[in-house]
Amino acid sequence: EAGVAQSPRYKIIEKRQSVAFWCNPISGHATLYWYQQILGQGPKLLIQFQNNGVVDDSQLPKDRFSAERLKGVDSTLKIQPAKLEDSAVYLCASSLVFRGATNFGPGTRLTVT
Amino acid sequence: QKEVEQDPGPLSVPEGAIVSLNCTYSNSAFQYFMWYRQYSRKGPELLMYTYSSGNKEDGRFTAQVDKSSKYISLFIRDSQPSDSATYLCAMSAEGVGGGSNYKLTFGKGTLLTVNP
Numbered sequence: 001e002a003g004v005a006q007s008p009r010y011k012i013i014e015k016r017q018s019v020a021f022w023c024n025p026i027s028g029h030a031t032l033y034w035y036q037q038i039l040g041q042g043p044k045l046l047i048q049f050q051n052n053g054v055v056d057d058s059q060l061p062k063d064r065f066s067a068e069r070l071k072g073v074d075s076t077l078k079i080q081p082a083k084l085e086d087s088a089v090y091l092c093a094s095s096l097v098f099r100g101a102t103n104f105g106p107g108t109r110l111t112v113t
Numbered sequence: 114q115k116e117v118e119q120d121p122g123p124l125s126v127p128e129g130a131i132v133s134l135n136c137t138y139s140n141s142a143f144q145y146f147m148w149y150r151q152y153s154r155k156g157p158e159l160l161m162y163t164y165s166s167g168n169k170e171d172g173r174f175t176a177q178v179d180k181s182s183k184y185i186s187l188f189i190r191d192s193q194p195s196d197s198a199t200y201l202c203a204m205s206a207e208g209v210g211g212g213s214n215y216k217l218t219f220g221k222g223t224l225l226t227v228n229p
Binding site for chain 1: 201
């Protein structure tokens with residue numbers, strides 16, 4: 001079984017620029033998550049999709065972050081404009097149904113200078 | 114008070130030692146408890162999953178949940194250098210509509226080094 005794929009793996013941008021991350025979940029997984037992991041912290045949920053629909057985006061800074069899930073499969077997360085405090089690893093994860101088996105991708109490490 | 118507290122360490126032990134990792138939490142609605150292992154520059158990998166209180170064993174790993182004390186533990190027996198990683202506890206309540214509508218709340222993670 002192929003894992004969760006993410007790209008790019010690394011990205012360096014200047015503040016006020018925009019950036020987009022892409023995620024391809026495990027085939028057949030209906031639930032997709034984006035987490036933000038700041039250095040030295042545990043991952044924090046930004047947004048959760050169930051198929052095409054948003055289930056929880058309560059911690060997504062909507063003035064600068066946006067996310068979509070195309071046809072219930074791939075997803076993109078965008079930041080516009082980026083701030084210094086957005087420097088973090090952005091993890092995509094997916095699950096079939098909740099049994100604790102949330103599979104994480106390798107993450108995209110974003111550095112905002 | 115944070116919902117999930119985890120001592121960030123770092124924790125350094127000799128090979129073969131028994132390792133004990135712990136988390137406390139404040140939200141009594143949490144029912145699902147997980148431990149993830151995260152190697153440097155990798156995504157978290159699910160190690161153990163338990164529902165409600167009790168123990169679960171898988172090879173060298175044992176997870177314990179004490180809901181009355183709001184305390185969970187992960188024990189690693191006969192620790193190996195390959196166990197060197199950050200260990201994250203995570204937990205979840207039953208979400209809206211049940212099933213897959215939930216979110217994980219993570220601890221900060223404990224950095225473990227097992228020295229050969």
